[in-house]
C-alpha cells in the first residue's frame with residue numbers, strides 16, 4: 578500500500594522559477610527514504626506540497642489515496658494530523674515548556690488532558706527527554722531542541738513524517754542519534770521522508786534516495802544500488 582504518490586507534479590512560484598518539474602514517485606507504507614539535491618533543487622518545495630504549505634501548479638499529490646487537491650478549508654487541519662513535520666529550526670514556542678510544546682498538536686485535536694499527559698510522557702521517554710519535560714527550549718542544547726521538535730511531530734502517531742534538513746545544525750554524533758530515532762518509526766506505522774543535502778549522511782543510512790536537480794527527479798536509488 579502506498580502512503581504517498583506524486584503524479585507529474587510541477588510547482589512554479591509566482592514570478593519565480595520552476596521549483597518542481599513533472600515529478601512522479603511513490604512511497605510505500607512503512608518506508609523510510611531521503612530526498613537530496615543541491616540548494617534550490619526543490620527539496621523544501623516537495624515537502625511543502627505534502628503538508629499543504631504550498632499547492633502544485635500541475636499534477637496531483639495523493640496521500641493515502643486521497644487527492645490533496647480536494648483537501649481544502651477545515652480539512653487541511655485534519656490532513657496535517659496525519660503528517661508530522663520536522664523543521665531544521667525546530668519552531669518551538671520559546672515561552673512554553675518542553676511538555677507543553679509537545680502537547681500542542683494533541684491540545685489542538687481536543688484530546689482529554691489525562692490522555693495528553695500520558696502520550697507526552699511516553700513520547701518524551703522515546704526521545705530520551707523524560708527528565709527535561711519542564712525545561713524551556715532555551716535551556717536545551719541544539720540536539721535536545723531538535724528532539725523536542727521530533728517528539729511534537731510524532732506524538733499524534735502520523736502516517737508520514739516529513740523532515741526538512743533535520744540535522745542541519747547538528748554535529749555527526751547528534752545527527753546519527755536523530756537518524757536512529759527516525760529509523761525506529763516505520764515499525765510503529767509512520768513512514769519517513771527526510772530532505773537533506775548531506776550526502777555522506779544519506780549514503781551511510783542505506784535507504785532509498787530520490788535525487789532532485791533543478792526541480793527534476795533525476796534519480797531514484799534503491800538501498801541495494803547505494804551499497805555498490
Ligand SMILES: Nc1ncnc2c1ncn2[C@@H]1O[C@H](COP(=O)(O)OP(=O)(O)OP(=O)(O)O)[C@@H](O)[C@H]1O
Nearest residue numbers: 590593594596615616617618619620621622623774
Ligand atoms: N516562496 C517562494 N517564492 C518564489 N520562489 C521560491 C519560493 N520558495 C522557493 N523558491 C524557489 O524555488 C526553487 C526551489 O526551492 P526549494 O526551497 O524548494 O529548494 P531546496 O532544494 O529546498 O533548497 P535548500 O537546500 O537551499 O533549502 C528555488 O529556485 C527557490 O529560489
